[in-house]
Amino acid sequence: MTTIDYAAPPSPCFVLDEARLRANLERLAHVASESGAKIICALKGFALYASFPLVRAYLPGVTASSLAEALLGLEAFGGEIHAYCPAYIPADFDAIARLASHLTFNSVGEYARYRDRLAGASPGLRINPEYAEVETALYNPCVPGSRLGVTAGQLGGELPEGVEGLHMHTLCEKGSDTLARTLERVEAKFGALLDQVRWLNLGGGHAITREGYDTELLIQQIRQLRQRHPQLEEIVLEPGSAVAWETGELIATVLDVVESPDAEGRPVRTAMLDVSFSAHMPDCLEMPYRPRVLGARHDASPEELAAAPHRYHLGGQTCLAGDFMPDYLFEAPLRPGDRIVFWDMIHYTMVKTTTFNGVQLPSIAIWREQPRAGGQLEVVKRFGYEDYKRRV
Ligand SMILES: Cc1ncc(COP(=O)(O)O)c(C=O)c1O
Structure with a gap:
């Protein structure tokens, strides 16, 4: 399972096993190359920058949910920075926009407030498909009254002008079967809008590196999604847990x-x-x-x-x-x-x-x-x- 000598570190101590991290990264890179999806690392779940030289050899960027994470992405990771904040801090926004390639907004109002200050980043909107198979309410972004994302009803079948991407995050340590059921709902509710954007971010919560995860089903889901929506130039997955799962x-x-x-x-x-x-x-x-x-x-x-x-x-x-x-x-x-x-x-524990x-x-x-x-x-x-x- 591991070769770590548990008597060696000082106590208390988090110990990351580089070999297990590499094994996870290889699996993620396999999914990316087979499916055509871009897989980036969610810094909110895993931000051990001493491991970034290894992580960036496999993953082309990060997702950042604050200016601090965007700066860490720039300084310690390199590559693309995809930003999403539930609400951008006004004083931080311009700095985040300068660093980010993709900027996801949590509401139509936020997008309207900032759309003239994108600094070249591609704007997207977080959607709430009102469907999640997450049992614990604390981790369920689709609870009634959720503050995260815009529902299909709120959009009324139209995207604000200039929006280039959609972002959803509804999974939490879930299998690809859950993603399949979720995508069915997303396409039923937002299908026409999926044809109007050039990127789709499927968020995190994909337990890709957990034993028994059906990787082939994930690859197939992404391939079929691209066939159904051929104008989608990018499909992005932004796992945190799966990067450092059991490492x-x-x-x-x-x-x-x-x-x-x-x-x-x-x-x-x-x-x-x-x-x-x-x-x-x-x-x-x-x-x-x-x-x-x-x-x-x-x-x-x-x-x-x-x-x-x-x-x-x-x-x-x-x-x-x-x-x-x-x-x-x-x-x-x-x-x-x-x-x-x-x-x-390692995942979430260390950052919290x-x-x-x-x-x-x-x-x-x-x-x-x-x-x-x-x-x-x-x-x-x-x-x-x-x-x-x-x-x-
Ligand atoms: C918007 C968003 N993206 C990605 C993630 C990463 O999720 P996970 O670490 O479960 O893969 C989260 C986690 O909360 C999130 O809120």
């Missing part, structure tokens, strides 16, 4: 083990860690989901949990009462100094960290590919007091 871990250390009675008076043991779910892995609390921990189970039945000798909650660094994950079963007792390895902690409670940000390391030696650790970032101080 690395967050390494933590047990600092203490505490015990306290549950409602029935049975002892609950919590391994206190040097990481925080709230500050370092917020999706675990927001989605919510329980991350996989190497060497531990978190899928046990109530009977197994009751009988398990080494059952622990994993406790975070902050004083937020809910900063913990319940019920992991280990094979041996946990002791201070033991390492805990959280699986798949905070210093809430003044907790230390995890270091960032890359396990560099070295086929013969099995790999080598390079710590690319360490954080300290100054990082905290600068933010508050």
Whole structure:
């Protein structure tokens, strides 16, 4: 699975496995070359710039949702910058427009406000097809009353003059079957408008690098879309998660083990860690989901949990009462100094960290590919007091 030596990095530390990142990029590049689509990297999901020399060898650009991301795209990535902000900050707009090749607007009003200041970028409009198979409302851009994108009803069968592209983003870690069903709805609602634009951005949320993803169906969908709308010069996919999917871990250390009675008076043991779910892995609390921990189970039945000798909650660094994950079963007792390895902690996790409670940000390391030696650790970032101080 991986050759990373989990004892090597400082703790806490995100460790990206360069070989796994390359494997993901090869898959994305395959889809791009077979389908004719352009696949760019969504910086909001993955922005580890020490890995960009590798990423840009496979992906021709980035999608940016702020001036900061556009500048990072320019400075550290190169290539095309496709911009979309739910609402552009007026003071930032001209700088973004100068950097971007494509500018997507979230509403007709935003487009009207800025259409004379495009600086040569190709303007597009985000559409809301009012169809998404996303179970968690927090991640569903098509909930009733959504602020993201323009509905077919609002457009009334017409595009504002000068709009050259359409953009949709309705998936979240979804298969190509979901894309197929979504495209059916999009074409039913916006079909005539698809014939009036020269580019179509299918957003992110395509779980292309997840095991079992039907890549052939995706390729076929894109090819057929181009056949049905031959004037489309570009079909763009902008995944974030799929770029860094399962490419690395967050390494933590047990600092203490505490015990306290549950409602029935049975002892609950919590391994206190040097990481925080709230500050370092917020999706675990927001989605919510329980991350996989190497060497531990978190899928046990109530009977197994009751009988398990080494059952622990994993406790975070902050004083937020809910900063913990319940019920992991280990094979041996946990002791201070033991390492805990959280699986798949690169996409979104790294970009969402905070210093809430003044907790230390995890270091960032890359396990560099070295086929013969099995790999080598390079710590690319360490954080300290100054990082905290600068933010508050
Ligand atoms: C407009 C847009 N594009 C692309 C993405 C990237 O999505 P993902 O990381 O799920 O592929 C997002 C994620 O929220 C998004 O909002």
